[in-house]
Amino acid sequence: MTDPYNSNPYQAPASVAQPPSPPRAMQRDAIAQADVSDTWKRRFRTIEAAGGPKLPRFKELPFGERAGIQFNILAFLFGPFYFLAKGLWRQALAYVIIAITCVLVMELIGLGKFANGVGYVFAALYATRANISYYQRVIQQQALWL
Numbered sequence: 001m002t003d004p005y006n007s008n009p010y011q012a013p014a015s016v017a018q019p020p021s022p023p024r025a026m027q028r029d030a031i032a033q034a035d036v037s038d039t040w041k042r043r044f045r046t047i048e049a050a051g052g053p054k055l056p057r058f059k060e061l062p063f064g065e066r067a068g069i070q071f072n073i074l075a076f077l078f079g080p081f082y083f084l085a086k087g088l089w090r091q092a093l094a095y096v097i098i099a100i101t102c103v104l105v106m107e108l109i110g111l112g113k114f115a116n117g118v119g120y121v122f123a124a125l126y127a128t129r130a131n132i133s134y135y136q137r138v139i140q141q142q143a144l145w146l
Contacts (some may be wrong), residue, residue, distance in 0.1 A: 030139050040134070043069055047135050055132075068131075075130035076123050083126065088133050090145045095122060 031044045046065045051057040058066060075082045083092035099122045106115040136142045 034138050036138060040138075043131055044135050044139055047132065053132050053136055053140070070131075071127050072130035073127065076127035079123055079126045082130065083133070086130070086134050086137070088130075088137060090143060091129070091133055094145050095125065098122075 031041055031048070034041065034044070036044075046061065046069050047053065047055070049057070049065070050061055050069065055069075072082075078085075080092040080096050083089070083095075099118055102118045103115045106112060106118065133144065136144060
């Protein structure tokens with residue numbers, strides 16, 4: 001029996017407690033063992049230095065490193081085809097469906113002139129999400145839809 005006077009009522013039961021997250025050293029090993037080019041390994045290490053996919057320490061990085069993980073020119077130029085080539089088919093499919101929906105809605109409400117801008121917006125979205133999404137797929141082994 002447990003002592004009700006010496007127990008912490010706010011502590012989660014042992015069966016509900018979250019397992020500890022893997023230390024950064026194990027993630028670095030995952031980067032070293034990843035079957036990607038040295039360029040991608042360098043990008044993944046930069047993302048790690050920025051604090052992971054949410055990039056909490058992004059502004060602490062030098063400008064060149066920030067630009068390297070913030071924008072992917074191939075994803076900007078080829079969009080969903082680049083995502084498909086990298087195995088990010090879920091995000092490619094979701095972004096294409098959202099883009100087509102946006103264009104159709106703009107045409108229906110009479111803003112067809114501005115529908116071309118949707119393509120540029122989604123090209124920028126592909127370019128800014130490509131490196132982080134690929135990091136999440138390869139290193140964290142997450143398959144995200146958005």
